[in-house]
Amino acid sequence: MIAAAILLLALLLPSLPLGEWRAFLLDTAQFAFLTSALALAWDLLARSGQLSLAHGAFFGLGAYAAALSAPALGTLPALLAGGLVAALASFLLGLATLRLHGMYFAIATLAFSEVMRTLVLKAQFTGGSIGLPVQPAFSGAFPLGSYYLAVAVLALSAGVSLLLSRGRWHYAMAATRQGEAVARVLGVPVVRVKLLTFGLSAFLGGLVGGVYAMKTLFLSPYDAFGLGRAVEALVVPIFGGLYTTSGPLLGGLIIVGLETWLRLRIGEGYLVIYGLVLILAILFLPRGLVGLFRKGVGRA
Amino acid sequence: MELLLQTLINGVLAAGIYALVASGLALAVGVVGIVNFAHGEFTMLGAFIAYLLFVGSGLDPLVSLGLAALVLFLVGSLTYYGLIRPVLGAPELNQMLLTFGLSVALQNLALLLFGANTRVVSPPYQGSTIHLLGLSFGVVPFASFVLSVVLLGGLYWFLGRTRLGLAVRAVAQNRLAPGLLGIEKERIYLLAFGLSAALAGVAGVMLSVILYASPTVGFAYTLKAFAIIVMAGLGNLGGVVPAAVALALAEALVSTYLPGGGGWVEAVFFLVIFATLTWRSWRAA
Amino acid sequence: MKKLWVVLVTLLAGLSLAQTTLRVGVLLPISTVAGKAALNGVQLGAEQVNASGKVRMELVVVDDGNAPATAVPALTKLMTVDRVDIVIGGLASGVTFALSGPVKQYQPLFLCIGAASSVVEQAFSDYGRFFHYHPWDYHNVAAALEFFKYLYDNGARRVAILYEDGPFGSAGIQTYRQQLERQGYTVQAEPFKSGSGSFTAILTRLKAFRPDILYWIGYDVDALPIAAQTRQVGLEPKLIYGAPPAWPVGFEKNSLSNDIAGMTAWLPSVANAESRRFVTLYRRKFGEVTDEYMAPMGYVIALSLGRAAEAAGSSDKDRIAAELAKVQMDTPFGPLSFKPSDTGRTRYQGFNQSIWLQFQYLEGSRRPVFPPNRAARPLRFPGNY
Numbered sequence: 001m002i003a004a005a006i007l008l009l010a011l012l013l014p015s016l017p018l019g020e021w022r023a024f025l026l027d028t029a030q031f032a033f034l035t036s037a038l039a040l041a042w043d044l045l046a047r048s049g050q051l052s053l054a055h056g057a058f059f060g061l062g063a064y065a066a067a068l069s070a071p072a073l074g075t076l077p078a079l080l081a082g083g084l085v086a087a088l089a090s091f092l093l094g095l096a097t098l099r100l101h102g103m104y105f106a107i108a109t110l111a112f113s114e115v116m117r118t119l120v121l122k123a124q125f126t127g128g129s130i131g132l133p134v135q136p137a138f139s140g141a142f143p144l145g146s147y148y149l150a151v152a153v154l155a156l157s158a159g160v161s162l163l164l165s166r167g168r169w170h171y172a173m174a175a176t177r178q179g180e181a182v183a184r185v186l187g188v189p190v191v192r193v194k195l196l197t198f199g200l201s202a203f204l205g206g207l208v209g210g211v212y213a214m215k216t217l218f219l220s221p222y223d224a225f226g227l228g229r230a231v232e233a234l235v236v237p238i239f240g241g242l243y244t245t246s247g248p249l250l251g252g253l254i255i256v257g258l259e260t261w262l263r264l265r266i267g268e269g270y271l272v273i274y275g276l277v278l279i280l281a282i283l284f285l286p287r288g289l290v291g292l293f294r295k296g297v298g299r300a
Numbered sequence: 301m302e303l304l305l306q307t308l309i310n311g312v313l314a315a316g317i318y319a320l321v322a323s324g325l326a327l328a329v330g331v332v333g334i335v336n337f338a339h340g341e342f343t344m345l346g347a348f349i350a351y352l353l354f355v356g357s358g359l360d361p362l363v364s365l366g367l368a369a370l371v372l373f374l375v376g377s378l379t380y381y382g383l384i385r386p387v388l389g390a391p392e393l394n395q396m397l398l399t400f401g402l403s404v405a406l407q408n409l410a411l412l413l414f415g416a417n418t419r420v421v422s423p424p425y426q427g428s429t430i431h432l433l434g435l436s437f438g439v440v441p442f443a444s445f446v447l448s449v450v451l452l453g454g455l456y457w458f459l460g461r462t463r464l465g466l467a468v469r470a471v472a473q474n475r476l477a478p479g480l481l482g483i484e485k486e487r488i489y490l491l492a493f494g495l496s497a498a499l500a501g502v503a504g505v506m507l508s509v510i511l512y513a514s515p516t517v518g519f520a521y522t523l524k525a526f527a528i529i530v531m532a533g534l535g536n537l538g539g540v541v542p543a544a545v546a547l548a549l550a551e552a553l554v555s556t557y558l559p560g561g562g563g564w565v566e567a568v569f570f571l572v573i574f575a576t577l578t579w580r581s582w583r584a585a
Numbered sequence: 586m587k588k589l590w591v592v593l594v595t596l597l598a599g600l601s602l603a604q605t606t607l608r609v610g611v612l613l614p615i616s617t618v619a620g621k622a623a624l625n626g627v628q629l630g631a632e633q634v635n636a637s638g639k640v641r642m643e644l645v646v647v648d649d650g651n652a653p654a655t656a657v658p659a660l661t662k663l664m665t666v667d668r669v670d671i672v673i674g675g676l677a678s679g680v681t682f683a684l685s686g687p688v689k690q691y692q693p694l695f696l697c698i699g700a701a702s703s704v705v706e707q708a709f710s711d712y713g714r715f716f717h718y719h720p721w722d723y724h725n726v727a728a729a730l731e732f733f734k735y736l737y738d739n740g741a742r743r744v745a746i747l748y749e750d751g752p753f754g755s756a757g758i759q760t761y762r763q764q765l766e767r768q769g770y771t772v773q774a775e776p777f778k779s780g781s782g783s784f785t786a787i788l789t790r791l792k793a794f795r796p797d798i799l800y801w802i803g804y805d806v807d808a809l810p811i812a813a814q815t816r817q818v819g820l821e822p823k824l825i826y827g828a829p830p831a832w833p834v835g836f837e838k839n840s841l842s843n844d845i846a847g848m849t850a851w852l853p854s855v856a857n858a859e860s861r862r863f864v865t866l867y868r869r870k871f872g873e874v875t876d877e878y879m880a881p882m883g884y885v886i887a888l889s890l891g892r893a894a895e896a897a898g899s900s901d902k903d904r905i906a907a908e909l910a911k912v913q914m915d916t917p918f919g920p921l922s923f924k925p926s927d928t929g930r931t932r933y934q935g936f937n938q939s940i941w942l943q944f945q946y947l948e949g950s951r952r953p954v955f956p957p958n959r960a961a962r963p964l965r966f967p968g969n970y
Binding site: 310427431512552557 | 616617618621747750774775776777778780781782783785786787789790793804805806808809810812813814816817818819831833834835836838839840841
C-alpha cells in the first residue's frame with residue numbers, strides 16, 4: 001500500500017504545483033529514488049541471509065558499463081547491459097562465496113568491491129582515476145528523461161521486492177536465512193536460491209548505477225565504487241525496516257530527505273544530528289520505521 | 301638479499317600497528333559480539349588527545365599514551381552502558397546501524413570542533429633512524445612495533461593466565477555456558493568493550509606520531525582491522541597477529557618488488573583476504 | 586539659487602545611494618579545509634564590497650558536499666528557489682564537471698574558484714558565462730617545470746615521482762614524465778594510496794634509483810609520513826618537493842619539514858600591498874592568519890564581482906559579465922584580468938602559471954625561493970633530509 005502510494009506520488013510529482021521548489025524537489029527526489037532502489041536491492045539479498053558490502057561495486061559496475069555502452073547501444077539497452085554486467089559479476093562472486101556466512105560473507109564482498117575499484121582505477125578504457133564523462137539519458141532529448149528512469153528503476157525494484165515477499169520463493173529465502181542445513185532438509189534448493197537472489201539483487205543495483213551515471217554525467221572510481229554507497233545500501237533498510245518492501249522504500253526517501261533538510265537548515269555539522277538520529281532510531285524503533293505502522297506485532 | 305631483508309623488516313614493523321588496532325576490534329567483535337563501526341573514531345579520539353596535549357602543554361605523545369588509554373576506557377565503558385547494553389539482544393544488523401550512527405556523529409563532531417585540517421605533532425625522535433648491518437629503519441615504527449608487542453603480550457597473558465581473563469575468553473567462545481559457570485557476563489562485556497576502546501586510544505596516539513591527527517584518521521586502519529579479524533576468524537584473538545603479519549608482508553612485498561606496486565597495495569591486501577576466506581570455506585567442506 | 590544647489594546635491598546623493606543589490610549563490614564543500622577557506626574569503630570580500638556602499642552583495646551559501654549527488658540538487662535550489670543569477674563555486678574538478686549540465690540549463694554567471702582539470706575546461710568550452718579564476722592544470726605543470734629546469738641547471742638529474750592514484754595525483758603524470766625527460770631528467774614514477782601512511786616499501790625500492798629530487802603529488806595527510814620515512818629508509822635525496830593542495834597545520838613547527846619545498850599560489854608573507862591588506866582584514870574578521878590560498882582566491886572573486894557590478898550599475902548578469910571581462914585589478918596574487926584560455930576553449934581565464942611560486946620550509950616558516958624575482962631567500966639545495 002505504502003509502496004503504491006509512493007510510486008504514484010513519484011509519477012505525479014513533476015505535474016504538481018510545487019512553485020519555485022519544483023526543480024530542486026525533482027532533483028532531490030531523483031537521488032532519493034535511486035537510494036531507495038539500491039536499498040531494496042540490498043534488502044532482497046539480505047532476505048536470503050547474505051549481508052553484502054558489494055552493492056557499491058554492483059552500482060559502480062552498472063554505472064560504468066551503461067556509460068561506456070550508451071553511445072553504441074542507446075539509453076535503455078545500455079542500462080540493461082549495466083544490469084547484466086553487475087549480475088554476471090555477482091554470479092561469479094556468489095559462486096566463490098557460497099559457503100561464507102555473516103561477517104565472513106560481508107568482508108569477502110567488501111574485498112571484492114575494493115579489488116573492483118582498483119581494477120577500474122587502473123584500466124585505461126574507463127578513464128582511470130581522471131574519470132569518465134557520460135552522455136545524458138536519451139541524448140538529452142527529454143528534460144525529465146532521467147527522472148522517469150529513476151522512477152522506473154524504483155518501481156521495478158519495489159515490484160520485484162513485493163513479488164518475492166510472498167509465495168514459495170519467499171519461504172525459500174526466509175528458510176535459507178534462518179538456517180541453511182534445515183532449509184536443505186526441507187527441500188529448498190539453497191544454492192539456486194542464493195545465486196538467483198544474488199543475481200537479481202546485483203542486476204537491480206547495476207540498473208541504479210546506470211541511471212545515476214546518466215544523471216550526474218560524470219563517473220569516477222572513488223565516487224561510483226565508494227564504500228559509503230555500500231554502507232548506505234545497508235543503513236537504509238535497517239532504518240526503514242528489514243525484509244520488507246515499504247521499509248527500504250520509505251527509509252531511503254526519509255534518510256535522503258532528512259539529510260537534505262538538515263544540510264539546508266543547519267549547514268556546518270549537520271551530520272552530527274544525522275548520526276544521532278540513527279542512534280535514536282535503533283534505540284527506540286528497533287523494528288525500523290515500518291515497525292511504527294505495525295503496532296502490537298510484538299515490539300521489543 | 302639486503303633488499304629482501306629490508307622489505308621483510310618493513311612489513312613486520314608495519315604489522316605492529318595493524319595488530320594493535322585489530323586486537324581492540326577483535327575484543328569488541330569476539331567477546332561482546334558487537335561489530336563496532338565506531339572503533340576508528342575511538343582511534344581518532346586517541347590521536348586528538350595526543351595532539352591537544354602536545355600543542356597545549358608540550359606533553360610528549362609517549363606520556364599521553366597512558367592518559368589516552370584511560371580516557372578511552374571511560375569512553376568505551378560509557379558507550380557500553382548508554383548504547384550497547386540496550387541493544388545486546390537486538391539483531392546484529394541493528395547493532396551495526398547503531399555503531400555506524402555513533403561513528404558518523406563522532407567524526408562530524410570532531411569536524412565541527414577541529415575542522416578537516418590535518419594536524420601534526422612534533423616529538424624530537426619522529427624522524428630518527430636506526431642503522432644496523434646495512435639496514436635502516438625508523439625509531440618510531442620500531443618503538444610502536446615493540447609497544448604493540450608488549451601490549452598484546454600483556455593482553456594475551458591477561459586472557460590466558462588470569463581468572464578474569466579466562467572468563468573473558470569463556471564468554472568469547474560461548475555466550476550461553478558462562479552464565480552456567482557463574483560468570484557475570486555483563487561485567488565481562490563492560491571490561492572487554494572498555495579495553496577495546498583503550499587499545500584504540502593507544503593506537504590513535506601512535507597514529508598521531510606516525511601519520512597525523514584529523515577527523516578521518518581512524519578510517520583506513522579500521523577498515524583493514526575488520527578484514528584482519530575476519531581473516532583470523534571471529535573470536536580467535538590469537539589469530540590476529542599472524543593475520544596482521546601476513547597481510548603487512550604481502551603489502552610490503554608488492555610495493556617493493558612490483559613496478560608501480562604502490563597503486564596495487566590495497567587490492568592485494570583485499571585479494572589475500574578474499575582468497576583466504578573462500579579457500580578456507582571450500583576446504584572445510 | 587543656493588536652495589537649488591542643495592536640492593540638486595541631495596538628489597544626486599540619493600541617486601548614488603540607490604545601490605545595486607546582488608544575490609550571489611556560493612556553492613562550496615564547506616566541510617573541507619579548502620572549501621571553508623574559500624568561503625571565508627568570499628564572505629570577507631563581500632563585506633568589503635558592501636562597506637563601499639555602491640553595491641550590496643547578499644550571499645546564499647550552500648554546501649556542495651564535495652559530491653555530485655549533493656552538488657547538483659544544491660545548484661538547482663540556488664537557481665530556482667533562491668533565484669540567484671550569479672554563482673561562485675566549483676572547487677573540486679569532479680563536482681564541477683557534474684555541474685556543467687545544470688549550469689548550461691539554468692545559464693547563471695558562473696565564477697569558478699578551482700577545478701583545475703582540463704576536463705572541466707572541455708566541459709565548459711561552449712558556455713559563455715564561465716569565468717575561471719584558478720589556473721588550469723597545464724599552467725600548474727608549466728610552473729613546476731620552470732622550477733625543475735632551474736634545478737637541472739643546478740645539477741639535479743634524477744627525479745622520483747610519487748603520485749597518489751586518485752584524479753588529483755594522476756591527472757598530469759604523463760605530461761610531467763615526458764616534459765621532465767625532455768629537460769634531460771631520468772624519471773621513475775610510482776603511484777601510492779593517499780592517507781595510507783605507508784611509504785617505506787616504495788621508498789626502499791626507490792633507493793636503488795638514487796633520486797636527486799623526490800617529487801610527490803598527494804594530499805596534506807601524506808606530507809609528514811613522506812618526510813619521516815624518507816629519512817628512515819635513508820633515501821637522502823637532494824630535494825623533497827611536494828605538491829599537495831594544502832599542507833598540515835603546524836607542519837612548519839615540525840623539524841622534519843625543514844628544507845622541504847612546495848608550490849603554492851600565495852603565502853601570507855607575500856609582500857604586495859593587496860596581500861598585506863588581505864591578511865590584515867582576514868585577521869580582523871577571523872582572528873587568525875590563513876595559509877590557504879583558496880581564502881584570497883574567494884576574496885578576489887568577491888571583490889572583482891563587486892567592481893564589475895559597480896561599473897555595470899545594474900544587477901543584470903550579462904552586463905556584469907561584460908564589465909567583469911574588462912576588469913583590471915591588483916590582487917594578492919598579482920594583477921588580474923580575463924583573457925581567452927591558452928587552448929582557446931574558454932573565453933575568460935583569470936590567472937595563469939605566473940601566480941605560482943615555489944617555497945621552502947626554512948627555520949619554521951615557508952619562504953618564497955623561486956622564481957628569483959619573488960624569492961625572499963635563496964633555495965637551499967641540496968637540502969638536508
